[in-house]
Amino acid sequence: MDIHDLTRSLHEKNDSKIxxxxxxGLGGLPITPGGKTELETANTPNLDALAVEGIQGGSIPVxxxxxxxxxxxxxxxxxxxxxxxxxxxxxxxxxxxGFELQQNDVAVRGNYCTLxxxxxxxxxxxxxxxxxxxxxxxxxxxxxxxxxxxxxVEPVKEHRFVAVFRGEGLGDRVEDTDPQRSGVPPQAPQPLxxxxxxxxxxxxxxxxxxxxxxxxxxxxxxxxxxxxxxxxNLPSYExxxxxxAAAIAVYPMYKGLAxxxxxxxxxxxxxxxEEIGLLEQHWKDYDFFFLHFKYTDSTGEDGAFDAxxxxxxxxxxxxxxxxxxxxxxxxxxxxxxxxxxxxxxxWHPVPTLLASDCCRPDPCRQFSxxxxxxxxxxxxxxxHLMTLALANARRLGKYGA
Amino acid sequence: MDIHDLTRSLHEKNDSKIxxxxxxGLGGLPITPGGKTELETANTPNLDALAVEGIQGGSIPVxxxxxxxxxxxxxxxxxxxxxxxxxxxxxxxxxxxGFELQQNDVAVRGNYCTLxxxxxxxxxxxxxxxxxxxxxxxxxxxxxxxxxxxxxVEPVKEHRFVAVFRGEGLGDRVEDTDPQRSGVPPQAPQPLxxxxxxxxxxxxxxxxxxxxxxxxxxxxxxxxxxxxxxxxNLPSYExxxxxxAAAIAVYPMYKGLAxxxxxxxxxxxxxxxEEIGLLEQHWKDYDFFFLHFKYTDSTGEDGAFDAxxxxxxxxxxxxxxxxxxxxxxxxxxxxxxxxxxxxxxxWHPVPTLLASDCCRPDPCRQFSxxxxxxxxxxxxxxxHLMTLALANARRLGKYGA
Numbered sequence: 095m096d097i098h099d100l101t102r103s104l105h106e107k108n109d110s111k112i113x114x115x116x117x118x119g120l121g122g123l124p125i126t127p128g129g130k131t132e133l134e135t136a137n138t139p140n141l142d143a144l145a146v147e148g149i150q151g152g153s154i155p156v157x158x159x160x161x162x163x164x165x166x167x168x169x170x171x172x173x174x175x176x177x178x179x180x181x182x183x184x185x186x187x188x189x190x191x192g193f194e195l196q197q198n199d200v201a202v203r204g205n206y207c208t209l210x211x212x213x214x215x216x217x218x219x220x221x222x223x224x225x226x227x228x229x230x231x232x233x234x235x236x237x238x239x240x241x242x243x244x245x246x247v248e249p250v251k252e253h254r255f256v257a258v259f260r261g262e263g264l265g266d267r268v269e270d271t272d273p274q275r276s277g278v279p280p281q282a283p284q285p286l287x288x289x290x291x292x293x294x295x296x297x298x299x300x301x302x303x304x305x306x307x308x309x310x311x312x313x314x315x316x317x318x319x320x321x322x323x324x325x326x327n328l329p330s331y332e333x334x335x336x337x338x339a340a341a342i343a344v345y346p347m348y349k350g351l352a353x354x355x356x357x358x359x360x361x362x363x364x365x366x367x368e369e370i371g372l373l374e375q376h377w378k379d380y381d382f383f384f385l386h387f388k389y390t391d392s393t394g395e396d397g398a399f400d401a402x403x404x405x406x407x408x409x410x411x412x413x414x415x416x417x418x419x420x421x422x423x424x425x426x427x428x429x430x431x432x433x434x435x436x437x438x439x440x441w442h443p444v445p446t447l448l449a450s451d452c453c454r455p456d457p458c459r460q461f462s463x464x465x466x467x468x469x470x471x472x473x474x475x476x477x478h479l480m481t482l483a484l485a486n487a488r489r490l491g492k493y494g495a
Numbered sequence: 496m497d498i499h500d501l502t503r504s505l506h507e508k509n510d511s512k513i514x515x516x517x518x519x520g521l522g523g524l525p526i527t528p529g530g531k532t533e534l535e536t537a538n539t540p541n542l543d544a545l546a547v548e549g550i551q552g553g554s555i556p557v558x559x560x561x562x563x564x565x566x567x568x569x570x571x572x573x574x575x576x577x578x579x580x581x582x583x584x585x586x587x588x589x590x591x592x593g594f595e596l597q598q599n600d601v602a603v604r605g606n607y608c609t610l611x612x613x614x615x616x617x618x619x620x621x622x623x624x625x626x627x628x629x630x631x632x633x634x635x636x637x638x639x640x641x642x643x644x645x646x647x648v649e650p651v652k653e654h655r656f657v658a659v660f661r662g663e664g665l666g667d668r669v670e671d672t673d674p675q676r677s678g679v680p681p682q683a684p685q686p687l688x689x690x691x692x693x694x695x696x697x698x699x700x701x702x703x704x705x706x707x708x709x710x711x712x713x714x715x716x717x718x719x720x721x722x723x724x725x726x727x728n729l730p731s732y733e734x735x736x737x738x739x740a741a742a743i744a745v746y747p748m749y750k751g752l753a754x755x756x757x758x759x760x761x762x763x764x765x766x767x768x769e770e771i772g773l774l775e776q777h778w779k780d781y782d783f784f785f786l787h788f789k790y791t792d793s794t795g796e797d798g799a800f801d802a803x804x805x806x807x808x809x810x811x812x813x814x815x816x817x818x819x820x821x822x823x824x825x826x827x828x829x830x831x832x833x834x835x836x837x838x839x840x841x842w843h844p845v846p847t848l849l850a851s852d853c854c855r856p857d858p859c860r861q862f863s864x865x866x867x868x869x870x871x872x873x874x875x876x877x878x879h880l881m882t883l884a885l886a887n888a889r890r891l892g893k894y895g896a
Contacts, residue, residue: 095578100561147528393543452836454524454532454843456868470864472844472874474559481560485842493557494564494577495587 097173097481098334100493105336110487112337112382113373114479116171117409118164118348119391119432121463124332125399132390132399132434133445134462136406138411141426141447141461148424149453150461151471152443153479155430161441164190167429168351171337172384173480174328181354182266182323189350191248195258196327200266200293202322204247204255206231206314207280213316215276220251220314228253231314238303243296257319259296264324265289268297272318280318293322302470328354331382335484340376342369343386352384356365366408370415377419382483385416391439394432402434423450425479425488427459443473450486496878498574499510499735501894506737511823511888513738513783514774514791515880517572519565519749520792520833522845522864526800533791533800533835535847535863537807541814542827542848542862549825550854551843552872554880556831562842565828566590568830569752573785574736574881575729582755583667583724589657590751592649596726601665601694603723605656607632607715608675608681616677620654621715629654630881639704644697658720660697665725666690669698673719681719694723699880731757732783735883736885741777743770744787767809771816778820783884786817790841795833803835824851824887827862828880851887 109457155162156176165186166176181189184201195201206228208217220228232249233256238404239245243261250256267286272448273279282299297319308315331339333356341352342360349359363369369385376383387409393402426446431442445466457471467473471482484490523533557577567577568585569790582590585602596602607629609618621629633650636658640646651657662739668687674680684698697721709716732740734757742753743761750760761777764770770786776786788810817825828847828890831840846867859870872883885891 100558100578104561147676429623447688450833452524452841454834454864455529457865468869470553470844470868472553472868474874478559481558482842483560485562486561490560490562492564494567494582495584 096175096178097477098329101173101481101490102308102334104491104493105484106489106491107336108488110381110430111377111419112423112483112487113416113421113449114171114382114384114425114427114483115387115416116384117387117390117406117426119394119427119430119439120428121392121431121440121442122402123431123433123435123442125435126458128217131463132394132402133406134359134464136403136410138406138410138461140410142459144413144424144426144447144449145458145461145465147455148449149446149456149471150445150447150458150466152466152469152473153427153476154443154473155441155476157475159441161439162430163348163439164429165351168348169181170476171427171429171479172355173477174355175477176437179328181326183321183391184256184323185325187250187321188248188258189354190347191250191256192346192350193248193256193258194353196260197325198262198264199258200262200264200322200324201256201258202297202319204257204414205272205318205320206253206255207316207318208313209316213279213280215273215316217313218276218318220274220394222252222291223313225249225251231308231311234307237307238300240299241291242295245300257300259293259300261296263289265294266291266293266322266324268294268322270318270320271301272320279288280316283319317426319463327353328355332356337382339382339384340380341384341386342372344369345386345388348386357384366412370412374419390428392434395437397437399434415443422481423448425483429478434436446471446479448482448486453486458475496578497576498878499730502574502882502885502891503735505892505894506885507890507892508737509773509889511782511890512778512820513824513826513876513888514817514822515572515783515826515828515883515884516788516817517785518788518807518829520795520831520840521829522832522838522841522843523635523795523803524834524843526836533795534807534866537811539811540864541811543860545814545827545848545850546859546862546866549848549850550855550872551846551848551856551859551867551870553867553870553874554828554847554877555844555874556842556877558876560842562840563831564840565748565830566752567817569749572828572830572880573878574878575615575755575756576878580727580729582727584722585657585724588651588722589659590755591647591748592651592657593747593751594647594649594657594659595754596659597661598657598726599663599665600661601667601723601725602657602659603698603720605658606721607654608717608719615682616679616717617675618682618714619673619719620813623653624714625652626652629656629715631790632709632712634852635708636705638708639701641697641700645692645716646701656700660694660701662697665691665694665697667694667723667725669695669723671703671719671721673721681717683718713856727755729756733757736783736881737890738783739781740783740785741781742774742785742787745770746787746789749787758785761780767813771813774817775820775838781807791829792833795835796838798835798838800835802814810815824849824884826880826884828833847872847880849883849887854887
């Protein structure tokens with residue numbers, strides 16, 4: 095039985111407000127033996143005060159030892175089992191650049207490559223051409239016309255782009271055309287099931303016309319396609335939780351992920367300050383707010399311990415404005431850890447705080463990795479966090495008599 | 496794989512004795528910020544001494560955030576996955592009043608209702624007539640005679656009763672007859688699968704004859720039926736654990752739940768004192784004893800913090816007599832939390848203690864919600880508790896060579 099089979103039948107309506115603050119990549123590691131993590135180093139009076147009132151624990155994004163990307167990391171926090179709901183590479187890439195996928199779309203990640211005179215790949219990444227050079231190519235590729243399908247091409251960074259094919263009867267089970275090595279030509283797109291024959295044919299036409307358009311380019315005179323994927327079919331927050339939900343985020347990836355579960359996207363904030371402003375402005379309109387803070391992750395990925403500490407302090411300083419709204423349930427968490435020591439996403443449990451009038455406070459006195467090991471939430475898989483949020487908001491009825 | 500697939504093949508016999516003391520609704524919440532829970536407020540020298548010797552943790556009845564009814568709460572403690580084994584409403588209602596369901600029974604919950612002169616429901620609960628008035632109606636309804644099926648009617652509180660149909664070929668997939676609103680007539684019982692045609696027909700005859708019998712009643716001149724359910728098919732303690740098990744409880748619901756997993760029901764105790772007396776008296780006859788204490792739940796449901804504290808102290812005072820019997824494994828737990836602050840069952844983990852000579856004691860010095868967060872059992876789903884009990888009793892062999 096899926097968690098949503100439970101929440102779907104148990105959820106109830108009331109006037110409560112749930113706020114989930116996600117500091118991306120929040121969890122960290124010490125950089126010296128016996129040292130403190132970024133969160134433990136940061137001066138966080140507001141989060142610590144919340145830790146005294148609330149309950150703390152460690153959120154395991156997927157399973158112990160598994161480091162998630164942004165997709166599974168956020169799906170888990172949203173209560174969608176990240177092992178059950180998989181967002182294909184093409185769909186995630188499209189989501190990440192803010193492309194609004196529709197039900198009859200198939201998205202695919204494209205890489206420009208360099209072909210030699212015999213049509214073999216000599217460089218799988220076209221010399222990692224800079225974005226200034228690759229972006230105009232995406233515009234040229236929009237000239238491709240295919241009967242029975244609309245084609246969208248969007249630039250991504252460097253040698254990357256996204257193509258979206260829109261039309262009836264487009265399955266997404268098509269093999270990658272990237273042979274994963276040079277010295278051979280790109281592969282033809284092969285359908286992996288009956289429903290994907292038309293997609294493979296559309297992709298073949300797209301490649302043929304693109305090669306004509308790119309002919310003569312010094313580096314990017316070819317392309318490969320990877321990760322054909324339809325829009326993932328996720329049940330909505332309204333259906334599984336009975337929540338009118340809104341997302342507040344600066345970056346397109348997080349807006350896109352929130353849109354996939356039916357959240358409304360609020361405004362176009364550029365700073366944390368503007369994000370909180372939107373929260374205040376729309377406070378009456380929604381039951382649930384997801385607010386995303388990016389920079390705890392990006393500083394971690396840069397290996398910039400001190401910068402991550404500063405970003406955590408900036409995040410902490412925003413807490414009082416959120417608390418002034420008096421949310422029924424306030425959650426502070428991350429979608430995964432990004433220790434600057436590792437310069438990457440990691441598997442470590444994410445310190446997670448939940449405050450409500452009935453959360454059963456624990457002995458924790460600070461918000462930190464070490465304190466969270468003795469917190470009342472214990473260690474839990476992220477996918478259970480939304481159920482706990484609903485319970486604390488008294489939005490779940492009793493299971494069984 | 497189900498836990499029972501493991502225990503079934505691994506269980507071994509010996510002379511050990513396992514006692515599970517269930518203080519219903521044991522877990523609680525503080526009623527003032529920074530305050531103590533009921534259990535933390537209570538003076539519990541005997542439970543605290545056991546906490547020093549034993550190992551402690553937090554039992555999650557179903558899943559994080561899910562508040563269970565008594566059925567799933569106890570099934571979990573008995574080691575039966577409460578999401579896999581579901582007891583239908585009618586079966587639970589019959590169990591709750593002590594009706595011994597048999598394999599070819601279908602039970603259903605009945606509500607008396609008031610019908611207007613056109614046969615439409617004007618009051619779905621017949622004005623919540625008092626039990627003194629409704630109980631004699633159940634006796635009248637026993638006059639119903641249906642060819643091919645035996646009919647039992649038992650009074651419950653106020654406007655409620657239970658009907659049980661006994662006979663060959665009675666499936667339990669029949670739609671409720673309660674339209675869930677007034678101004679319309681009760682619905683006819685519709686079978687939802689082929690195996691339930693006869694049940695729907697029996698129910699139809701029951702309703703027709705009942706309406707004749709109730710005609711002329713001022714309020715309860717009609718009825719609706721909800722939650723058709725057969726006896727749930729639960730494997731027995733003897734089969735899955737190799738345990739001769741006995742249950743000691745004051746209230747019929749808990750005797751009934753224990754009966755469903757094949758426990759013998761001991762005596763008719765009216766007090767905790769009498770319950771412990773039965774435990775002593777039958778000590779040699781069983782391997783496992785489930786002893787149920789109700790009042791920690793009922794005081795919680797009443798929102799009576801101080802009364803719940805007193806009941807916990809009463810429960811604590813009974814511990815020495817149990818320990819004198821020298822059980823191999825002694826467990827103290829609850830089927831769920833019932834914080835007086837919430838006046839209802841809740842999702843919070845239940846403080847749980849296990850004492851045996853090989854339980855690996857932890858640093859806990861008191862039996863309490865806060866201490867249990869640093870206990871050696873961690874947080875665990877209730878369904879794992881029986882496996883731990885068997886292991887500590889050396890009743891489980893090694894899995895794999």
